[in-house]
Amino acid sequence: MAKITVIYAGDYGNTEKMAHAAKEGAQNIEGTEVVIKQAEEVTSEDFESSDGVILGTPVHMGGPDWRVKKMIDTVCAGLWMQNRMNGKVVGVFASGGGFGNGGGGVELTFVSMLNNFAELGMIIVPLPKNTENYEKGGLQWGPYGRSADESMAHTGVSDEALEVVKRHAANVTKVAARLKDQEIFTRG
Amino acid sequence: MAKITVIYAGDYGNTEKMAHAAKEGAQNIEGTEVVIKQAEEVTSEDFESSDGVILGTPVHMGGPDWRVKKMIDTVCAGLWMQNRMNGKVVGVFASGGGFGNGGGGVELTFVSMLNNFAELGMIIVPLPKNTENYEKGGLQWGPYGRSADESMAHTGVSDEALEVVKRHAANVTKVAARLKDQEIFTRG
Amino acid sequence: MAKITVIYAGDYGNTEKMAHAAKEGAQNIEGTEVVIKQAEEVTSEDFESSDGVILGTPVHMGGPDWRVKKMIDTVCAGLWMQNRMNGKVVGVFASGGGFGNGGGGVELTFVSMLNNFAELGMIIVPLPKNTENYEKGGLQWGPYGRSADESMAHTGVSDEALEVVKRHAANVTKVAARLKDQEIFTRG
């Protein structure tokens, strides 16, 4: 049985919806305990007690929401210093308007978040191309829920994108359960 | 009067079409000399004799075409060693199927190419959001021409995307003309 | 005559020292007006009234300080929406402990900041390899001041690194002065 913490920041409800889909997806793996929190509430203990973390953000100017970065600087940096998260598992997701059809900065948003998790020694679960509904909400690093069309007219995150998030969260949970207590790496 | 070299690699004609649009856009700035070459033909002299370079590639597995990378390793590395390109100007563009709506790796493709040009000491021209047709072919780092819809069905690069390339090439040319012979940096 | 705004965030004085070196370097170009501000104090007006921006940050977990990201989300996002910064000029710098010899996340820190500036339509000035003291404080995207040795023992940013910052700031200022009022792009 794995414990998963779903963390998100968000303003308009799209990322929040995706976070709740992630919670549901993790719970679909029997015996999983899931906690869901906003980035501003998360503590070191939330991270340390987890076997896996799923982090979501809106894309703002090609990077994660500043509240996600604040959590990284103020909570994750201490965990890094003490090597507390080595070998735990992580997945990410994002929402965004995506003006144009190129994702509007979502890739570097994902890589920015994962750079932190790589520093934490965490094992990264990507999103395979043959995941159902990938074409409506997938990117190699994780689910991407568009909340607007290519001209920035609001649409909200689609049901298909939420399905992709559920699947991704289930994948992360399965890997976390499998690697739990394996002592791949030494923790501080 | 500036000299611009348009360089591209490509298999199916989409990147080539965009390269020809780039050539046309650069020529729209009066007095510009434009040379267009495939990545495999380009020499050090092509780079050194240019005031600006415009480089385009298809997106392959989230990075530039290997022939672009070969040119970087075999031609650009020598120019870097001798500091030959400092203060010249660069812009980039890409085509891609973009499975899903997140650009399928185009952002890191752009950043990979620009990492080389930053090493060469070249000044980078991005693509402003209010460029006409941006929603059909724009990304912050340069024009992105989708050649397929979100489900990977072939569409070819749109006329709107080609217009974005023309505009981007004209922008790069204007900056190159303006900075030509300014000796911002010392060259080797 | 160009106006340059130097912006920074920082805790231990290393980034602040680099910011003051940037100010000095910009002022070395005759007729330049330089304003220096912390990220938390900066307003839209500071950006809009500038011809060039120089932004510095400590590296925290492979990304910029969260106060830099907060400024991006709360100030830059509005400027992006209104296309206010198109064609202005930008340079970046960073300080960091850099545990190991690989920079500890400084590259992605630079790219994260520049992703925002590319979205703002700003022209990016890199740091050429033949800049004096590059080996003590240089990276392709901008000056990098190490504040610790490879084992994380504190050293503070070196005088050589500060010299690199001065040179970089002078370069950014020269490009900004040259491109000022050129109307390369249309502003909103």
Place this chain on the structure above:
Amino acid sequence: MAKITVIYAGDYGNTEKMAHAAKEGAQNIEGTEVVIKQAEEVTSEDFESSDGVILGTPVHMGGPDWRVKKMIDTVCAGLWMQNRMNGKVVGVFASGGGFGNGGGGVELTFVSMLNNFAELGMIIVPLPKNTENYEKGGLQWGPYGRSADESMAHTGVSDEALEVVKRHAANVTKVAARLKDQEIFTRG
């Protein structure tokens, strides 16, 4: 028992030395079968028959060697199309002169290679900070062996860096063995 394929490209023997250290590190996990190949020799079958892949490259102009990219475009792209690698495990390493102290492009080199592996649906193993000798050869995404000092004088990859590679390869092998036959994702 896991099968691991170590792949590398390289000119001066540094990356090759690291590749042999990776082989040795993987073999230190009992029952592991290890194959070592140059990027130009690798086939689809080499990838498909592996439980884990370890890929190393020299850093060239801020990206992987063009022969690595050629392998990605010509071998990995087909595996991606058919979803053959989902759920397998990957680790990366690099060598480089690293002019300056910022890694000279190694971070984006790692991210470029990992972008391909994320597209392939492979699970990514980072390098924890408390790995022995990390300060002599570590970076969050994988081992980084400096082959020159900050002024580019040749030193060759250090013994400490080779030890880091061995440890990293052992880590990747342990994760690959643990996840083998788990059917986390569906393969094509």
